[in-house]
Amino acid sequence: MNDQKQFHELFPNLEEGLYEELMQYGDIKEVPAGTALLKAGQTIRSTMLVLDGIVKLYQEDDEGNEFFMYNLQQGQACAVSMICTYQQEKSQVTAKAMTDVVLLTIPLEYMDKWLSKYKSWHYFVIKTYRSRYEELLKTINEIAFKNMDERLEFYLKKQVKQFGKHVKLTHQEIATDLNSSREVISRLMKKMERNGWIIINRNSFEWIKD
Amino acid sequence: MNDQKQFHELFPNLEEGLYEELMQYGDIKEVPAGTALLKAGQTIRSTMLVLDGIVKLYQEDDEGNEFFMYNLQQGQACAVSMICTYQQEKSQVTAKAMTDVVLLTIPLEYMDKWLSKYKSWHYFVIKTYRSRYEELLKTINEIAFKNMDERLEFYLKKQVKQFGKHVKLTHQEIATDLNSSREVISRLMKKMERNGWIIINRNSFEWIKD
């Protein structure tokens, strides 16, 4: 079975019985790009594993400002939904499908059941926490110690790593992610172009440095 | 036994056998205020539970700038050391005893053993991750969306919550925690004093608002 095979590759090192239960009780959902998967303040009833596509996690404040945290891609799980699922808590963050996305959603009750039943599930959960925690540490590092030009470079490189050299983002979208303004991003990107790091196109840019 | 009793209160809802093992294999360490408990780049071999005192967790960049993340107090555990312990990874953060501190350190091998053996330990680990992750989210919120005056207020309130109305910190120490400069903090605190929020003393301040 194709799904089964692909699943083994995306999430390696789980126990055989766990794969079966994941297939049996997990719910595969296909959502189009742009779908909101998690809203700040919402109560969460299931955990998400990403099978395909890219999901963006970001913070939103009361005035509607946004701040990019990190992306999830295939083979990764949403730590926030795990965390919240646990005690049916409310999310502090927002998640959005950046591309068409295929998800495996796992109802709350299995989260808990599998933790005692499958050691590999336990490790998976821990690993998910750890890597997301580390992403947040990196993000804090950026925002606490660096100026806008360095933060922009870090951000753009991250996008290039995920989407390839040719990234489809407007200056406005980038500005929103960095909680800056379009003019500032345009200025800085123009400078990067003059320095031969990128080529700016309408609605996209191409990374040519390194 | 006094230690045993106190331990039950600090870390409630663990299994009886786990309390015994914690007592047997955990190592109680008393360290004086100012001790570095975790250094960025260091490999970690044990997890820490805080029995008494306050431990500060902060980031440090290459140029020696600091940025305060959160404090741990009695009844809390260090998520970073749990995370790093797991795969013997290197710490990205620094931890320091802010007061005289009593710790229970747990060697790496028991971390893992207890996860399969005691369900309550499992929950404890998960809970620790969750609450620290949420602290980081709040920190990101502050730094991403707020100005210095609001961040300072948030920071000072946090200290008051932990140390009481009378907090012993110099302006320089506060500035370092917020990765700002002493002059900026002095100015803002003077304004808070004029507004009747605090009383400034040499080496300390008192919170009088609310």
Place this chain on the structure above:
DNA sequence: CTCTATCGGTGATTATGGTTACTTACAAAA
């Protein structure tokens, strides 16, 4: 009691990045 080190207060200046206000460029719809 005096000296010295540290802490805190404050004005002036500067740098970073946010804001305002247009302009130009492009692409799809009419």
Place this chain on the structure above:
DNA sequence: TTTTGTAAGTAACCATAATCACCGATAGAG
């Protein structure tokens, strides 16, 4: 082909906070 909407470029200006320079206050050390 003209219209219209959105993206991007740019200059001028402003706000926040970092930096520089200095002074006064206070607490310990001698």
